[in-house]
Amino acid sequence: MARETLVDSRQEILRTAARLFQQRGYDATSMNDVxxxxxxxxxxxxxxxxxxxxxxxxxxxxxxxxxxxxxxxxVRDIADAEERLRALIRLHIEVVLSPRDREITVMLHENHPLPPALRKRINSRKKEYVHFLENLMAEAQKVRHPHSTKGKVSPRAAAFALLGMLNWIYQWYKPEGDLQAQNLIPQFTEIIFGGIFA
Amino acid sequence: MARETLVDSRQEILRTAARLFQQRGYDATSMNDVxxxxxxxxxxxxxxxxxxxxxxxxxxxxxxxxxxxxxxxxVRDIADAEERLRALIRLHIEVVLSPRDREITVMLHENHPLPPALRKRINSRKKEYVHFLENLMAEAQKVRHPHSTKGKVSPRAAAFALLGMLNWIYQWYKPEGDLQAQNLIPQFTEIIFGGIFA
DNA sequence: CTAAGTACCGACCGACCGGTCGGTTTTTCG
DNA sequence: CGAAAAACCGACCGGTCGGTCGGTACTTAG
Structure with a gap:
């Protein structure tokens, strides 16, 4: 069917474009290059x-x-909040490090180029994710400290701290380095749950 | 003296350019704009x-x-490793959030545009900072756990985690938001030292 | 005052950019 | 087969970009 080949073409173009945008940057990649x-x-x-x-x-x-x-x-349906958070950290890292999903890196890095209307649509989806993470943090803290109404670390600060740790990975990660996904996931999880001395 | 006004001019140009690069992005800012x-x-x-x-x-x-x-x-001469780390977190956040130092944000975000030779010089200075932080992490862990030869969290992972938390701030920070430097510094410090449940 | 050097202007250049369009090939389907 | 539709080509356009250059205004020192 024509309909399917059209969709396939679009997706193949998007995959190639994402690869180039990630490698050279959006502005430095011309439509001719793509x-x-x-x-x-x-x-x-x-x-x-x-x-x-x-x-x-x-x-x-x-x-x-x-x-x-x-x-x-x-992650949504995992009952225990701590387990939910653990799973989210693992999956988020796996997505960021997946060579197949270069779109993530492009989205993380290219902020300016989009016209305002389109940028708002992306930003609102990003905010959804932040809120989801914020609620998860609050719930996890509630499970750990059911009595104290408020810990030292607000869910919002915790959410942004984790997002920073995870979304910054693409800036330094080298697949050939000694710090790979399998080491990274448990270590970052430890830091979030118990700090660098855990 | 002519020499001084020349230097002043260059610095004023750099300050203005940094402001524009930060606001609109490097590629989207033309030399005419500057x-x-x-x-x-x-x-x-x-x-x-x-x-x-x-x-x-x-x-x-x-x-x-x-x-x-x-x-x-x-930070260099602070004897106690933990205090040194605490001070580094505070100062790094203050620099990232300082409206006067927009250069930092430009440096954090604009990776692609520089020609390879110049980029390498910047990257080597970045690596120095990572190594400094890595050593600091190792020392702080040693003070806390003098007996165990190796904790669960490697100094390298800890360094990258912290850098991510700090260098990602510019992506979400709004001066008018409820999460400002004064709240941010102690909270991020807590997370690094004891996790989100601290 | 004068001459040299600095700071600066503005017209200009070639290259390349995103995007267009009329026409041609290829595919699809009755 | 044949015709319609989809896919594709390549020359072309207006505009903008980084960068140049010959000339001018201003500053400074002797």
Whole structure:
């Protein structure tokens, strides 16, 4: 069917574009570069997408979709709050480090380029994730300290601290380094649950 | 003296450029924009700097200078490792949040644009900072646990975790928000020293 | 005053960018 | 087969970018 090949083409373009955007940056990657990498002319590329902005938006939107399906949804129904948090840390790291999901890195890094209307849609989805994490933090703290109405660390600060730890990984991670996913996940989990002396 | 006004001009240009780069992004800011903000023509601007790359490099280099002088140097001679780490966290946050030091944010965000030779010089200074922090982490862990040869959290993972927490702040921080420097510093310190349940 | 050097202007350049469009090939389907 | 639709090409456009350059105003020192 024509419909399916069209969708496939779009997704293949998005994957290639995401790869290039991640490697060279959004601004430094021209539509010609994207087209050439797909063995397409620029005109052919514009048959599938209206603008470069549209491609970036679709990449970021897809990144949020991935986050929803590979992190939030699998975690949602875990009853114990601490286990839920543990699972979220693990899944979030796995998504960030997955070479297949370069969209995440692009979304994390490219803030400016999107026109305001599209950027707001992405930002609102990001905020949803922050709130989800914030509630999870509050719940986990409640389980650990059921009596104290308020700990020293607010759920919001904890959420941003964790997001920073996780979303910064792409800045320093090298697959050939000695600090890989298998070491990283338990260590970052330990830090969140008990600090660097745990 | 002519020499001093020249230096002043360069620094004023760098400050203005840093502000614009931070607000609109490096690629989205043209040399015309920078010149106009300084009430200069583009030709006049090129009298002081050879290229846009040179400006970005100087901004980033200055950012590393600031880190050296406002974080590393004040911390260096603190005898107690834990106190040294506490001070580093506080100073690093203060630098990242200081509206005067926009260079830091530019340096944190703009990775791609610099030509390889200049980028390597910045990266090596960044690595120095990571190593400094890594050693500090190892020392602090040693003080806390003098007997165990190795804790669950490696100094390297701890260093990257902390850097992530701190360097990600610029992505979400709003001066008008309820989470400001005065709340942030003790909370992030608590998380590093004892996790989110501390 | 004068001459040299600094600071600066503004017109200009070639390159490249995102995007367009008329036409051609390829695929799909009755 | 044949026609419609989808995919694709490549030349082209207006605009902007980083950067240049010849000339001018201003400052400074002798």
């Amino acid at each position: 087209a050439a990498a797909l063995k397409l002319s620029k005109g052919g590329l514009y048959h599938h997408f209206q603008s470069k902005d549209e491609i970036l938006f679709e990449i970021m939107d897809h990144a949020m979709e991935i986050t929803q399906e590979r992190v939030i949804n699998p | 010149a106009a903000a300084l009430k200069l023509s583009k030709g006049g601007l090129y009298h002081h700097f050879q290229s846009k790359d040179e400006i970005l490099f100087e901004i980033m280099d200055h950012a590393m200078e600031i880190t050296q002088e406002r974080v590393i140097n004040p």
